[in-house]
Amino acid sequence: MSIEYVESTRMWILNTKKTSYVMGLNQLQQLQHIYWGARLPYSSDYMITEAGSFGSQECTTDIINLEYPAWGGMIYSEPCLKVTFADKVRDLVLAYDSYAITNQDIPELTIRLRDPYNGLVVDLHYKAFEELDVVERYVEIINTGSDPVDLEQAQSAVWSIPGNHEYRLTHLAGKWLGETQVKQSVLTEGKKVLESRRGTTSNHANPWFAIDRGQASEYAGDVWFGALSWSGNWKITAEVTPFYAVRVTGGVNDFDFTYQLQPGESFSTPVFTGGFTTDGFGQASRNMHRYQLERLLPREHAGELRKVLYNSWEATLFNVTEKDQIKLAEKAALLGVELFVVDDGWFGQRSNDEAGLGDWYVNKEKFPHGLQPLISRCNELGMEFGLWVEPEMVNPDSDLYRQHPDWVMHFPNRPRTESRTQLVLNLGREDVREYIYGFLHDLLQNHNIRFIKWDMNRPFSEPGWPNAPTGRDKEIWVRYVEGLYLILDRLKAEHSSVEIETCASGGGRVDNGILSRTDQAWTSDNTNAYERLFIQEGYSYAYCAKTMVAWVTDSGNPTLPLTYRFHSAMMGTLGIGSNLHHWSDEQLATATTMIQLYKDIRHIVQHGSLYRLSSPRKKHQTAVQYVTADLKESVVFVLSTNQAPFLMSPPLQLSGLDPNQLYQLEGFDVCRSGKSLMAQGIQVAMNGFFQSKIIRIIAV
Ligand code: DGJ
DSSP: OOEEEETTTTTTEOOOSSSSEEEEEEESSOOEEEEEEOOOOGGGOOOOOOOOOOTTTTTTTTTSSSSOOSSSSOOOOSSSEEEEETTTOOOOOOOEEEEEESSSSSEEEEEEETTTTTTTEEEEEEEEEEETTTEOOOOOOEEESSSSSEEEEEEEEOOOOOOOOEEEEEEEEEEEEEEEEEEEOOOOOOEEEEEEEEESOOOOEOOOOOEEEEEOOOSSSSSEEEEEEOOOSSEEEEEEOOOOEEEEEEEHHHHHHHHEEOOOHHHHEEOEEEEESHHHHHHHHHHHHHIIIISSSOOHHSOOOOOOOOEOHHHHHOOOOOHHHHHHHHHHHHTTEEEEETTSSBBTSSSSTSOOOOSSSSSSSTOOOOOOHHHHHHHHTTEEEEEEEEETTOOSSSSSHHOEEEEEEEHHHHHOOOBHHHHHHOOTTTTHHHHHHHHHHHHHSOOOOOOOOOOOOOOOOSSSOOOOTTGGGGGGGHHHHHHHHHHHHHHHHHHHHHHEEEEEETTOOOSHHHHOOOOOEOOOOOTTHHHHHOOOOOOHHHSSSEEEEEESHHHHHHHTTTHHHHHHTTTSEEEESSSSGSSSHHHHHHHHHHHHHHHHHHHHHHHHHHEEEEOOTTEEEEEEEEEOOOOSSSEEEEEEEESHHHHHHHOBBOOOOOTTEEEEETOSEEEEHHHHHHHOOOOOOSSSSSEEEEEEEEOO
């Protein structure tokens, strides 16, 4: 059993294959966090920290880690929960009430805490994924009292890191065209806050973290890590208290947040998934990848290989017409493309980004016979058909906005700030959700559309909800995301054959919340194959390669060889975004060969284990290796960058192979054992800047 309660010590122990997560009751009946780290052998192994004696300026919660600290009494560090009761009391006491363990497929522990004065109940939920070495946590806050309660901060969890060391935080930061850059900083006393206040996950920061002692490498060292399942305003706070307790608290952002609980109502926080490994950042990533592949991604398509897609955006921008798209589709099919996606421009009065969003009817000038002729042609050519939509948005120049100006989020008598000439519909409103679901349902019902690219191209501004029920207008931040999830869940339920790609001007909405409802993600609008190596490396820290869509394009790639561009894009789910009419016969032939090669290796890339052998941030070459679960097949991508030395190639040590297995390496004469390939490595000759190779490795 991987979850147990030990009566004698009043502790709950959650064991996964290699980790233990432990909490218990202290002398004050508080639920105290006890341990999170490598699995310990005995249930008597765990020690509860005591505060000892302290001065009048100090508080116990700076040294003792409460499992779910509420703001009340003497607490000056980041709380998980802060409320105002109807009688204006803002003090909250969470005392232990009861627990339950259910041991089904995935064992689950629920610990109930209760405020003895006001009847507020907090259920802490834990799921221990034994094989995956991760724990899922979320909290349900229930108002069992007779008056309303305002939640002002309601975090999913705090992760307490053991001991009194100097710790380092690794996180992903960036911007539009430069998402998921790996950043590291040593934590000192105080707080480092990672967050989004933009309404969506953001291109700028990603709700994922890792903590180590400053020495962990890709292969070794203790790493604690976690990712939040939330696609709206989020916050992750890494904090070191004056007594060196190190904690990472995360959940829905408390900025501009109030959520009202009427008697009997409850609020469920997003899931926060965390894990620990002694085997460095590489294993931390692989554990999260496995969790995504085996548990998180929508089950209908989780086991299927992602298709090679063509996307029209960079080729034709808004200028999509039946005639031209059919010509592109014919060329794409010859290359081996499996899914043809028409991007922005097919609907309403959409000839640029100034009009049409919201009017989801097919533009008759561009598609005089509707979408059917193009879809039929794609199907004849052996390809599936996909369509771009941006359902959450409206241009002021649209029929929808003229009819329903109140459907956008706004404050009365205030400006409505436009970005890309568009405004954000309020998905907290049921009528808006019905409209969005209705047009998507009709599109999918009436056409053979097998793929949707769901875009979202601006953050929130003026997040007002004039007709919200009294006192609930600030809930828009949460209710918007819940509305988005409701639409996606309904679509997935009714149109289960349709695959969905999440996009927000590139990688602005990639997180475990959206990835539990969509099948893949558009990683970045930056399609420069070299700059992508940095974006993709950061992406791989938190998210699996199968979800990472990468296109081969011409834009921003003036001098990079076509094979280099392919190799860079083949490290995830491959797409093509170039105008194929601009490619020479030689380029088309190269593309055909590359797409075939990708189809031959994609089961390794998409379903295998990923090893970052060499980082573009640190070395003259990037190298990433993928290995199948049975260790019989592997593929290594090596791409040189613009850094010297580029003529001589030091050996590259491989990873993840079976040490005793003999392997054949493509391009090398002899067979070598996995042990030799990992201990000695291979030499990959690179003759200059921006060269690349793919090496296939097969057990003999
Ligand atoms: C932003 C996306 O990231 C692009 O790929 C493209 O779909 C455009 N939006 C279309 O407006």
